[in-house]
Amino acid sequence: MARLNLLEETRFEKLPVSVFENPKAASLHVAGRIAAIIRKKQDAAEHAVLGLATGATPVAVYAELVRLHKEEGLSFKNVITFNLDEYYPMGPDAAQSYVSFMNDNLFDHIDIDKNNVHIPDGTLKLEEIPAFCLAYEKKIGDLGGLDIQILGIGRTGHIGFNEPGSAPNSGTRLVTLDDLTRRDAARDFGGKSFVPTKAITMGIGTIFKAKEIVLMAWNRKKASIIKKAVEGEISSEVPATYLQLSDNVEFILDKDAASLLTRFDTPWLVKDCIWDEVLTRKAVIWLANTLKKPILKLTEDDFNNHGMAQLAVEKGPVYNINIHIFNKLQHTITGWPGGKPNADDSQRPERAEPAHKRVIIFSPHPDDDVISMGGTFIRLVDQQHDVHVAYQTSGNTAVWDDDALRFVEFSIDFAEKMGMPQTELHMLYNNMRSFIEQKRPNQVDTPEIQTVKGLIRKGEATAGARYAGLEDDHIHFMALPFYETGKNQKNPVTNADVQITIDLLQRIKPEQIFAAGDFEDPHGTHIVCFNIILQAMAVLRETEAWAQDCWLWMYRGAWLEFETHEIEMAVPLSPQELEKKKYAIFKHQSQKDRAVFPGDDSREFWKRAEDRNRETAKAYDELGLAEYEAMEAFVRWKF
Template identity: 60%
Template sequence: MNNDLTAFEKIPVKIFKGSEDASAFVAKEIADLIKKRASDGKHVVLGLATGSTPTRVYAELVRMHKKEGLSFKNVFTFNLDEYFPMPPDSLQSYVRFMNEHLFNHIDIPKQNVHIPDGTLPKEQVAEYCRNYEKKIDDLGGIDIQVLGIGRTGHIGFNEPGSTEKSFTRLVTLDQVTRIDAASDFFGEENVPRKAITMGVGTILKAKRTIMMAWGEGKARVIKKAVEGPITDQIPSSFLQKHDNCLVVLDEAASSELVRIKTPWVLDSIDWNETLIRKAVVWLCQTIQKPVLKLTNHDYMEHGMGDIITEYGSAYQVNIKVFNFLQHTITGWPGGKPNADDTHRPERATPFPKKVIIFSPHPDDDVISMGGTFIRLVDQGHEVHVAYQTSGNIAVFDDDAVRFADFVRDFNSQFGLSKDDGEKFYKQVVDSIKKKGPGQNDSPEVMAIKGLIRRGEAKAGGRYVGIPDEQMHFMNMPFYETGAVKKKPLGEDDIQITMDLIKKIQPHQIYAAGDLSDPHGTHRVCLAAVMEACRRLKNEPFMKDCWVWLYRGAWQEWDIDQIEMAVPLSPEELMRKRRAVFKHQSQKDSAMFPGSDKREFWMRAEDRNHATAEAYNMLGLAEYEAMEAFVRWHY
């Protein structure tokens, strides 16, 4: 990497294509140190983090232990933090997390494991924290400290305002952190308000720190931590003072860094069509000019003079980019029959097409691409929707009670077994009353919640215009744990996906490429579709199958990434909204809204409006709204 391209980065950064490779890199560094110290007869002290970020690192360490004989007998561990109060056997306990992901699968001595105690009386916490620090110091300090990063820029539970001199202590959690944790606790009201955490000063004392981040949702805060000023408002920025820190990212988490987002402002680069399009769109947005009005001077003033040298004039570049953007717009997402498709994003033939829309939850189809869904049906394509998960954990308890009450009254009204209805209602109500905050539902309650989501999905599909037999409820096993924490993607999940694709033999597949949902379901569902397509790619029907990725509920594609943009009229936008409204259990207040307080239909419409406005600002036709897609090549 040219040093000029990292000029803005105040901490060394290593970028990997995906989190799998990045996690394997971190695990290998840890394993290498453990083995070296073992050969020298010495111990290793590891500082460990929880959350979704390090799970693949732990999985790789477990694999090395089981397959390669990596021993942890010389390892001492100190976890960063724990909620307070928090029983160790609670679903959300970091004790439980570490046991499930690492400690139960390796040979580390139990007495070598240290995790902040969430069961202490409050008056004992301060002394406990001092002893926690002393134990670390007595062992010679932490050799490698593994970190994630929160959306507020926190490391551990060191929230904005934490100083570089802070040490292990009891803290009050930031509101944003509690909102982000709400999905794990089945509601923000169940999230503890306090936690015990190592301090920034404790972390900075480690001999080596490795901070990891995956996904687009972390890109902005990574930019602040790595390229921004050191400030207690972004506690992770204090890592700029550490003389042996490494930030490990996947490509998505690195997307806001200057060397990735705008490398041309730093140094000469090798231009290609993708980079030129990205740079021109950025230039238009920066100086608020449409594409066709950009001048040679605009390019020269913003580090893009090399493009003019190569193409001769701004006019030539402008036309090239303008034509590409214009050719992404189509009112025929399934291809326009009997039309020249040379510059269209989709093929004219075959027509009509068989289409599968993979929807991670039972409402992502209409929220994220409801207008395109309606267009495909209206234009005569055979559209199937595959609901990949039941979505049962995202239904409120009172909705389950309401439906159990309906069953009781229905039985009574129509002369069916009144006693059975009464018994079933009492069973549901008693189960919910006995359930503690954040605990799993009973199988009966989970089934009711799953049926509520299924009924809403069917209502949405019928409103759009597809028959019941073209709605497929996959109930992928990775999801059906009854808890927010899901299992990893398994062979059964992939096989279910492959079987459906082979059955329908589609010409188009739509899948959710929106990876910023709070608890990662979209990411796993997309991985299942991608792996299924890879395995099936040699099947004759797959030679004529294109895969399009949509976004919408959480974020949108950048304009320069979009390869198909489907404009929506005001009437079509209203039809999309009505389809979303069929999902009544998610209306008004969803179980897992994330940090965005808007209802899902509002988020989707705002994004669709913003995409149309962005095209308009670039000098293209003005539309009410647009849904955007990127093609994935398997």
């Protein structure tokens, strides 16, 4: 019976999928499978032939293999490896090369014979590549094929660098990279313009010959493409769908990567559900959006025809369900994000008391505050709350080099006009310009350039916060140490980061905190900064009474928005307030027109914010609620 239930639950899935609680648990599982193959081959006095991948996804797998080698004696002397791909052209010593990646994450830490390591050669002449690719295929074939091939998946659906349009029988070859793939790699190269346009990749046909194929994916960024790969039709537009044709494949996912699969996203379509408040709200809003009907116009037939008959029977009549969800949504709307004084707050998202709250808005980068919640920021100040803003990082890696030079040029001109000494400024400027003219992609800036770029972001953030109504003593620059590396790869979080946050929280003792909850930012900074806040609050909640009564609200907007069913507080903005929010964003001039790391959204940040705020308001309107110009949305974190 359990097997039948599982088959029904996964009936939309066209290949085997295993879902783990988190990436670490999944990575340990995959590493264990690889280790078992190696040991089995050792016992038979045979070579284990491994197909390996690069990128962030397999890092924890390689870390566990290294641990097994060092702590449990797992030997790699009988292992032969073939990597999926390499950028072209690419020197093996370059920081972005997959040779460097594999050495740093695996090969330099185990007892593998380097002669048994095979990675496509990014230094070949163009005319040499076809012969190299044929030889690469032949080596794999002569060894009896790959015992296991591990894969990641790109957001285009590529496996290896087999981009959309690749044939299912393709072999190892030179390919042109998709623009989205290059945008995703931009952070590693210091900008998309520095990302190679081509790569040498193992073909889909080569991958198919492996005795086992394991595709891994972590986090919500991959959820959309995973749904297409697992549940979609086989198509050259999503090369990973070809894996549906293999009898030897398994997808290993964490919960976030699996979140859009039918059994998790709309489970009422495949199984009986426990209809709690959260699932009911999600299902009713989904049904209204699917049918393009206001909530109060949904009928019993609508429920029955879309997998929700059980809900209608258990919680009905249907109209009562509709009224209940409509009222819940209506109660999320408030013009008083800090709570409405002297009002009944039993149906409001925030507490009425204290009437004037101490508030900290944490901003991971120096512009996330106004981009994501600028209207609410201004509203909180206007409603006389004691608002502080805390910029957690300097943001100094996201300033163009020519902007840094321009600001120093201004300083030189200013000093000259004021009759001030200029010798040291000229020397600084000449050193900066000389460095920038010879700067390699992703090379770490000199300390002086880092300082100038950080001051540019600081000045812009100060201007934005002042525009929102804050005095300078309520504007805090934390410069958390984890970030201050001068490069895109940041340091691990330490107690110093947490202690700086604890000190600020203890000084202000807020009743209300706002923090960035959109973890899709390509820098990875938002989730790090959010976790630092959680660590600090965990310490404070053990000893401080104020911390136990402090509420934490998550905002989004720079990279994505909350789904309607997730929203717990929606703050409407008038056309004038939306315009004022835009002016606050405009204070961040170094991020306007063209940001250094824009992600895969070509819109400027002010335009993203405007469009998303209007889309949130439109979503409420289409569900039958009041029509507003724009809305900022928040979800409360439950400690």
